[in-house]
Amino acid sequence: xxxxxxxxxxxxxxxxxxxxxxxxxxxxxxxxxxxxxxxxxxxxxxxxxxxxxxxxxxxxxxxxxxxxxxxxxxxxxxxxxxxxxxxxxxxxxxxxxxxxxxxxxxxxxxxxxxxx
Numbered sequence: 107x108x109x110x111x112x113x114x115x116x117x118x119x120x121x122x123x124x125x126x127x128x129x130x131x132x133x134x135x136x137x138x139x140x141x142x143x144x145x146x147x148x149x150x151x152x153x154x155x156x157x158x159x160x161x162x163x164x165x166x167x168x169x170x171x172x173x174x175x176x177x178x179x180x181x182x183x184x185x186x187x188x189x190x191x192x193x194x195x196x197x198x199x200x201x202x203x204x205x206x207x208x209x210x211x212x213x214x215x216x217x218x219x220x221x222x
Contacts, residue, residue: 111139113195133196140192141185148181 119132155162159171169176 136196137192144185144188
């Protein structure tokens with residue numbers, strides 16, 4: 107999902123780089139967006155898990171339904187996985203595939219095709 111979002115923002119990222127954005131700025135933009143989504147997802151998941159504690163109690167063995175260590179461990183793992191999933195497409199776009207002149211040329215070619 108994050109990779110798809112980065113691909114959809116190819117032109118925006120390229121234009122930002124053409125206008126002088128540093129590679130770290132672009133990476134931070136993608137990481138911040140993905141991190142925000144991950145934290146929202148973890149928050150909704152924790153709320154849903156607390157809401158479904160009665161349903162889960164029959165499936166759990168040797169763990170209570172509101173075990174804070176389990177909630178914290180799963181939350182940390184999910185956030186780390188999400189940040190890695192953000193970092194990889196941000197890094198690949200950052201390594202020249204999204205050079206500013208390429209994004210501008212793609213935009214210009216599409217404009218000319220629609221006019222002609």
